[in-house]
């Protein structure tokens with residue numbers, strides 16, 4: 001993979017589970033069958049139906065408002081470091097193509113929570129480091145080890161990882 005091939009989903013998986021990133025980068029797509037993902041899409045559609053996704057190649061984000069804030073809608077109940085890293089990545093990609101994004105807002109419609117992250121030099125460095133780490137993980141010959149099973153709840157790769 002090249003730097004430009006790394007998108008928001010890769011970064012999210014990097015922070016959730018490196019094995020998940022490694023499998024995803026190899027084209028494994030159990031999401032199509034996952035009830036959890038289908039629920040996520042339903043929450044997404046009901047909550048923000050009027051906005052169009054923004055396609056940045058490898059990264060597709062939910063929408064950008066008139067004040068240059070990126071918005072991303074999540075089906076989970078509360079913010080996670082993986083969600084934050086994903087939207088910081090979107091800000092990084094937007095800056096690369098000349099959009100002076102100010103930061104990102106994560107939306108959690110299930111709990112009506114939001115989390116706002118200002119994009120600054122620290123976040124930019126974090127985004128670059130995440131891309132470098134994602135390339136290291138995806139380029140590894142062997143899959144990373146599984147997480148402890150308690151941390152796999154809701155993961156769409158669970159059947160794949162725990163079929164033994």
Ligand code: SF4
Pocket residue numbers: 016017018019020145146147151152155156157158159161162
């Ligand atoms: S099931 Fe667990 S080990 Fe496998 S990819 Fe998902 S989180 Fe990682």
